[in-house]
Amino acid sequence: MDTTETLVTYELKGAVALIGLNRPDKRNAISDRFVEAIHEAVQRAQKEARAGVIFGHGKHFCAGLDLAEHSEKPLFEAVKGSRRWHAVFDGIERGTIPFVAAISGAAVGGGFELAASTQVRVADQTAFFALPEGQRGIFVGGGGSVRIARLIGAARMGDMMLTGRALKATEAEAWGGVSYVVPEGEALTRAVALAEQMATNAEFTNYAIINALPRIADMSSEDGLFAESMVASLATMTDDAKDRLRAFLEKRAAKVQDPNA
Template sequence: MDQPASSGLVTYELRGQVAIIGLDRPEKRNAISDRVVAALTEAVVRASSEAKAAVLTGRGPHFCAGLDLAEHVEKPLIEAVKGSRTWHRSFDLIERGAIPFVAAMQGAVVGGGFELAAAAQIRVAESGAFFGLPEGQRGIFVGGGGSVRIARLIGAHRMADMMLTGRTVGAAEMERWGGVNYVTGEGEALDKAVALAERMAENAEMSNYAVLNALPRIRDMSSEDGLFVESIMSALTTATPEAEARLRAFLEKRAGKVEAPKDA
């Protein structure tokens, strides 16, 4: 296991095939500044080159309280636009990159923190986590991809409700809305996220890459175009040596069958 490395803003640890990337500003509830985005991007690029899956987490009692407003309020208009586009590029490396990400969330998952979590493929929240989009009350608008990613997760009408009224939503309700995949007990989200990441790291690399990069693009296509891309990706993944080896292992009964869930 590699020892955790830190930029003072973001920590990085390689645990087997899983990289654990942590926001490290607990005194600011892990608020995201331009420097945090730069450090996060560096960590994501590193993880993509040496890990098979990754976990996003936040140090301290909160995952992330969103945009560092002290920095944002002083920005000229054009710099605010450029800053938003930098967030987009950084978070896109998570959503449509080389390896899958799991967000492990506790406490506040607010504004830009929710936008960051929405870029991950899987979201795990502790039961006490809460979600908010207070941009309407702050006189601003989401700028980290939330109008696309969060709206597609929970629906534009629910996102509008949160932004317009300042409504906060608990983990259990957010799971029902589709913004969370798993809810755990307090203090258990990181362990659950790492276990999920370890499971995903065992998948065929090409299959993971197809899920990350084909699914979000197919979602944006017409049905006919999406089905065509699906056929191409299906053929490409099946044609890899790893797919052949895994299929033979199943046919020769060296790989287990799909089982019903234990709580069925």
């Protein structure tokens, strides 16, 4: 494990990059320097790995914005800081490889925003989610008004921000904010297993899922259907797809298993 950057650890486990938020004494609260460390790790992962996992060292995933740093910023510096968060988190959401968030403890404010930028979120039973911006006199600035609102709905997000409501992992799952809920201490193990599975997919298909789906969601129905046809046709043209389809037709590839069996 590479710990030369104290804020973020990086480990390559086979085809999966493990990115660890490493500020446990501050519940992994995010500063500007921390954002840049996350960016560097994500960029490295996209060069070296086929999938990635983001997790928090210590008891908590991420308690969000470092308010001590934020409260001292002039107005325009705050705007530029928010836009930098957007750029870095967009590199996770619409990069070249899929990411899984392994969440335990707090995923609060910017921590929830970071988790929302990953493609899949795994939470253990210690996880809780909150958006306390209303009580702090601030507003989400790391992309939450787009990403979290699309996951759980604007009305539910507004409820969390207005009332300070915190969600348990099972509640976040019911609302669409979490993909999997696992027993305490098992979030990272499950996240790595899912990332390893993703890493076996065709690279172009993973790229299309990451980049086409959110863009199609922004389009009209007709434009989205047209874009889907283009991406689907491109996917079938890759050598990887041809090999995989041939293996399926020749009964060398596993069939989809019935989860009810």
